[in-house]
Amino acid sequence: MTGSHGMPEKRRAIAAAARVVFGREGYTRASVDAIATEAGVSKRTIYNHFADKEELFRAVTIEGADEVTETINTLMERHLRKILDLQEDLIAFGVDRVRAIYEFPEHYALVRALQAEVTRLPEQTLEAWTAAGPATAHQRLAPYLQAIADRGLLAFEDANKAANHFNLLTVTDVLQRTYYGALPLAESAAREIVTDGVRAFLRLYGVQNSAK
Amino acid sequence: MTGSHGMPEKRRAIAAAARVVFGREGYTRASVDAIATEAGVSKRTIYNHFADKEELFRAVTIEGADEVTETINTLMERHLRKILDLQEDLIAFGVDRVRAIYEFPEHYALVRALQAEVTRLPEQTLEAWTAAGPATAHQRLAPYLQAIADRGLLAFEDANKAANHFNLLTVTDVLQRTYYGALPLAESAAREIVTDGVRAFLRLYGVQNSAK
DNA sequence: ATTAAACTACACTACTTAGTTTTAGTGATG
DNA sequence: CATCACTAAAACTAAGTAGTGTAGTTTAAT
Numbered sequence A, B: 001m002t003g004s005h006g007m008p009e010k011r012r013a014i015a016a017a018a019r020v021v022f023g024r025e026g027y028t029r030a031s032v033d034a035i036a037t038e039a040g041v042s043k044r045t046i047y048n049h050f051a052d053k054e055e056l057f058r059a060v061t062i063e064g065a066d067e068v069t070e071t072i073n074t075l076m077e078r079h080l081r082k083i084l085d086l087q088e089d090l091i092a093f094g095v096d097r098v099r100a101i102y103e104f105p106e107h108y109a110l111v112r113a114l115q116a117e118v119t120r121l122p123e124q125t126l127e128a129w130t131a132a133g134p135a136t137a138h139q140r141l142a143p144y145l146q147a148i149a150d151r152g153l154l155a156f157e158d159a160n161k162a163a164n165h166f167n168l169l170t171v172t173d174v175l176q177r178t179y180y181g182a183l184p185l186a187e188s189a190a191r192e193i194v195t196d197g198v199r200a201f202l203r204l205y206g207v208q209n210s211a212k
Numbered sequence C: 001a002t003t004a005a006a007c008t009a010c011a012c013t014a015c016t017t018a019g020t021t022t023t024a025g026t027g028a029t030g
Numbered sequence D: 001c002a003t004c005a006c007t008a009a010a011a012c013t014a015a016g017t018a019g020t021g022t023a024g025t026t027t028a029a030t
Helices: A009-025 A032-039 A043-049 A053-080 A086-103 A105-120 A123-132 A134-139 A141-150 A159-177 A187-205 B009-025 B032-039 B043-049 B053-080 B086-103 B105-120 B123-132 B134-139 B141-150 B159-177 B187-205
Strands: none
Touching (some): A009 A053, A009 A105, A053 A086, A053 A123, A053 A134, A053 A141, A086 A105, A141 A159, A159 A187, A159 B159, A187 B187, B009 B032, B032 B043, B032 B053, B053 B105, B053 B123, B053 B134, B053 B141, B086 B105, B086 B159, B086 B187, B134 B159
16 A cells, blocks of 8 residues: 555655644754654654755645645635625635634644744745745735725725735734634634724725625 | 843843843753853853743743833834824834834844744743733733824724734734744835835724825 | 852763664565 | 565764752952
């Protein structure tokens, strides 16, 4: 059963374990031995697949970002493709997006670890991660907002800036308050933050047709 | 206030050095020996002033937060006490506030280190730091905005939410893009972000008849 | 000058780390 | 069968870690 979908099975086990341990312990504190144990693999095998600890870190941060980005893409398709009630759809998207933070705790733990390492990371690694993760977050949102604007439901000059403001007013607010998902947040509190954010966003860019 | 007034000179040297080294290396990687060297002090002296590494970290994060909070208070007094042109004053405040990020690089490096440790920190330490730093950021802004609203230049129902939105649209945007000050940001870019943020803020809460 | 507190320098403990090497074994391919 | 690529397990190297103990030195107030 060599499920070799490009990646040997062991490599995937190592990557998954690395994500957990790096997320839980941070880069420096995470030991390669601990990752090996978590992966159910010998330490030597890790070094057969990855040059060193740093390359392992680089690989898993980017792969993790890809995974989350994919999830967010799905959420945008689900909520922002066909708009029935703009405010409700934006709120539903925001709430699901926030929920995704708590559905990928290892990923956001990894984000915290990565942010702590920013000044020590090779420029290239940071760029690759930014491109895979945060950058896509609003680069991919912008076209959806543009499409909604084209149908006359939103009005702005720059879709990218609007997307940026949407993210700031919803998911960034949550990330900031919870230290990137480290602190728990009640579903109801998340909904309230997102609702406030969406209402502000619509006051900024909404077209007055659905009234109060 | 964590007064650095009655504090022996050596203790201050240690705290200053710890801020630099923790900021540069992160909590785990920073060694107490390195902090001692940076402070020009023997390691034993550090342990005469602080119970252990963790208490040292706790002390310097909170002292650093106090310092930055004080600076921000000064900026609010300077720009938000007497309003001449609301938009210009808010922009000037925002720009100075962003500049403060780069005037306290060790502090924001420390913030990154702290965020990475959030899940391992004693709850009490995190609470104390949140209270000294980020929490005050908009708790103290709210009264200024309220005073401006009382003069009829702004309109909102909840000053705290307005303050939160102001911060999100200006300084949080910058912090997020620069990984909490880790990446450089041109003065002009900072000004553009803040200007966009302030304009959005005024579309949300501004009263049309004022100035201009 | 005396005294007490604070300091330095440094050896020392008990432990952890990244990465390598060794030894023994696995399953597949030709 | 033999080779090949991989693996586990454990020992090992070389380095670094937090924190302690102590002997001798500085500092400042009396």
